[in-house]
Amino acid sequence: MPETAAAHAHHFDDLEQQHQASWLGMWVFLASEIMFFGGMFLGYTIYRTAYPQAFADASNHLDVWLGTVNTAVLICSSFTMALAVRAAQLGRPKPAILFLLLTIVLGAVFLAIKFTEYYAKFIEHLVPGGAFVYDDALAAAAEIFFSFYFAMTGMHALHMLIGVGLLATLIVKTARGRFSADYYTPVELIGLYWHFVDIVWIFLFPLLYLMGRHFG
Amino acid sequence: MTEPIAERRRHYLNVHYGLTSWLFTTDHKRIAWLYLVSVTFFFFVGGLFATLIRLELLTPQGDLVQAETYNKLFTMHGVTMIFFFLIPAIPAVLGNFLIPMMIGARDLAFPRLNLASWYIYILGGLFTLTAAAAGGVDTGWTFYTPYSSIYSNTHVAVTVIGIFITGFSSILTGLNFIVTIHTMRAPGMTWFRMPLFVWAHYATSLIFILGTPVIAITLSLVALERLFGLGIFNPELGGDPLLFQHLFWFYSHPAVYIMILPGMGVISELITCFSRKRIFGYEFVAFSSLAIAALGFLVWGHHMFVSGQSVYASMIFSLLSMLVAIPSAVKVFNWTATLYKGSIAFDAPMLYALGFIGLFTAGGLTGLFLATLGVDIHVHDTYFVIAHFHYIMVGSAVMAYLGGLHFWWPKMTGRKYPENVARLAAVIIFLGFNLTFFPQFVLGYLGMPRRYHIYPPEFQVLNVLSTAGASILAVGYVLPLVYLIGSLRYGAIAGMNPWNARGLEWQTPSPPPTGNFDVTPTVVEKAYAYESLEPEILYPPGGRAADA
Amino acid sequence: MNSRHIVSVGLYTAIFGALVLLTLATAGVAFVDLGGELNSIVALTIAVVKALLVILFFMHVRYSSRLTWVFAGAGFFWLLILLVLTMADPLSRDWLEAVIQ
């Protein structure tokens, strides 16, 4: 039997079947994730239709430059992730590790900027709940906006944190030589997950940061 | 009497012993047992709540429990029965055990994920049980805002976190089934040769993965609102009280099909086996499962006809709801036609199957009352609704679950259950069920609202009838618990194929070996080839291993 | 399922460049009042294009089997069902009053 480092699990016929199953499984999971975020996108849509001015006004309280920078950071991280998968496909562990590290760093930068923004909102009393202060008669609907802001970006940040953790395990595994040009499925799948998180942000950015700018 | 041969043969039950061999198993058959034990536990916990509810309703006054206790009882009854019993029951027990075997695979695609699903389910269950033990929750299983998000003083957050966690167990199970069915079918097992049980589970899995995440995010938003003061559903801020209902029913209506579709899959297996006939209209039955799953996502607004939803949206939802009736009717007609010119035997599983068709017909037709706009206004949120969904979820889904459990019991354990007692239990359950829930249709039409622990005296006679039925039903449910456990020790050895059934799961020994098949079978014919004496399956050179 | 397609560094870089440009474009155009809901439409169109680029190239869907397309599409399609059928309610709530008057 041609035993390599990449032996397939006993219940599969071969490595190809195992790879197909994992690939499909990840896509099914991502379809599920779309619906998870979808519930919040629906709520956002309903309230933005009901309170367009309050949403525009509240949106202008976000820092559009930090938002844009963060979008760019996340796109860079998707790029490095794609290159990491490519290195893994070609069976080159060293560049793979490098690109995975870069992806983690970019992810960390994103989270750092995000938490700076959260902190600023905390100082400005824009966190919903008892301490919410909004010096405008639009306060009520603005509080709804910030509820969505924190719920959506919070869930997104949580996904980022999980992603960073997964990437760290990939680095360890790559360094230990677990992957080869024949078997790199985990790198590929976590790459899919990372790109998905990027896509969520691609929609959050205009919906949260940009919708009211032309009034400002 | 006990033949030692079966004991000597290695199978999935005797390959390892000890608690850890169960808690760390990745064998789908053993995981099915983990689920079987846990859902049985939750079924009897939920049943206990139901017993107390029915006892309280014997009299119009609230003389057994206080109002707040009663409200917690029906909430906990709904939460346990729906999220911890009905949703996992058939898929996670029978589906887990059978899907790999039915398609000729050695396991599910992701065995460790499968085990993780069970642990996640248990973790969610612990959260919810903790909430129950700490004083319970009183929002109703529907958790309508703003009552759940602002006004209730009970343990809402812990409960919804429990449901949130359990939701991931559903998603992962669905994911596992979909991938397994797509990638792990044995040679020759084309889509149109698959048993309808597998089709039904495929449709169910689609609902798992596309619906469950919506309830997960919705309930976590309610938890965030309670814990951190987020204001997403808060009407004080201008929050729309109907938003929660839309999100909730987007999942919770399809969830009804999560409960009933796998049951329909079971019934297709039982009807064919005990009438020795191919299923009438295989393609129609298969596609009706997918149609029910897909249409099921388009009809949630019929829970909101009196909620203040737009009249026009209600009309769209009513029209779409009517359409779900069609694939359901198609199934019933095809099952009935399968009986025609068959060779019908009345073993206990068949009694459950025939009972299922009757109760599902009644439950489905009364569903039309609720989809019809003008009538729903009157019967909405009354006992008519309670009766209707118990006909579907208990009358149909639980009957199918019990029928399936009896049918595959010999495969799971290698033992037979006592046939006559089982037939008696099936009849008791059928009669008890109808006595419990039929009076509730009348109560609802007369106007008795649901979730009332005190009620006007004119409703008492029907409530007493219902409680009397419930006590019969309770006996019917305890009986199988006793004799099935007993059969583990005293049951007769079953043999490979005690029912002379078709389907790959019957072509491997009972209980099956760890990898299900000693040699991967090659399928050469459609499902349910009951007209031939022996099933036709090709095995590659080397042949199949001798069975017990 | 997915072919073991290896995308060239050049193509990845081009996609990356396009994504950055689109990000700058969407941020820039947001400050211009296009009138009515046009701002939202432009912003969302750009977001959809960006998402498609990521899905097709970074996530290799362009080189993958039809089944991958189906499941990638199913998530978005179901999201559309959720959005459209729910929005049908608040958007038509006032119609009845309009008919009465």
Added chain:
Amino acid sequence: MAARVDALFYFLVAVSVFFSTLIFVLIIVFAIKYRRRSENERPQAIPGNLRLEVLWTTIPLALTMVMFVWGAKVYFDISYPPIDALEISVVAKQWMWKAQHPEGQSEINELHVPAQRPVKLVMTSQDVIHDFFVPAFRVKKDVLPGRYTTVWFEATRPGSYRLFCAQYCGTQHAGMVGRIVVMEPSEFQAWLSGGAAGVSMAGAGETLFQRLGCAACHLPNGTGRGPSLVGLIGKKVRLQGGGSVTADEGYIRESILHPQAKLVAGYPPVMSTFKGLISEDGIMQILAYLKSLNREEGTEGKK
């Protein structure tokens, strides 16, 4: 209306009984006729029949479409209050029903209405979602916080009918019940004029309108800092930043509590919220007052 709901209900019962009987009889006949007589029986396979499949797809489809159209018609009429209906305000709260008549009488957990006259209830909730359900009239409607919903009925016979809260609303949900007392029109008039009715709703609303200082800005001739409210209810209003909205009860309520949410075009955003300063009953009274202004304007216009 109740008779129309019942007619539809009995149609559904008839369809259900027919199909249940059909299925039950078929199952029983097949089960007996084709019972297994020997262990070696191997019946012929019948893979299916396209004609039958088409038949039992189209017949249920046709029947359900009848149900849909018929049901939608009834629902539509239940949702449309007649214009000449007697209007009564209802405020629900945990766990009681408060009703106020235009003439000023208010009642708790009881509602007196005349027979043979359409009655329209405008309802809102102070806390959670409730539901106004009178089984005898076949009407039911959720009562929502932050929104107005309406329900209407026309009682045919005098008597006392049960009122239930049908949407679970907390601990004493089952105690949130009451009765609808239907009286002969003449008796109802007597009931209205008897007792210490005092001020009419519109009158109470006018007092509030003055006391809260609304009148200072909302001058009737439109020259004030706020728009004139005379003849406003039911009109289309142009909004700041484009778009328009029908000034219904919900819009007025929103404008009192969240004044800047939908500003009328041409007026500065200077009004502050009256949240906490006015109760749901108070808003209902203001609404009654504004509606009375509508009527006055209407009669003046005719003159």
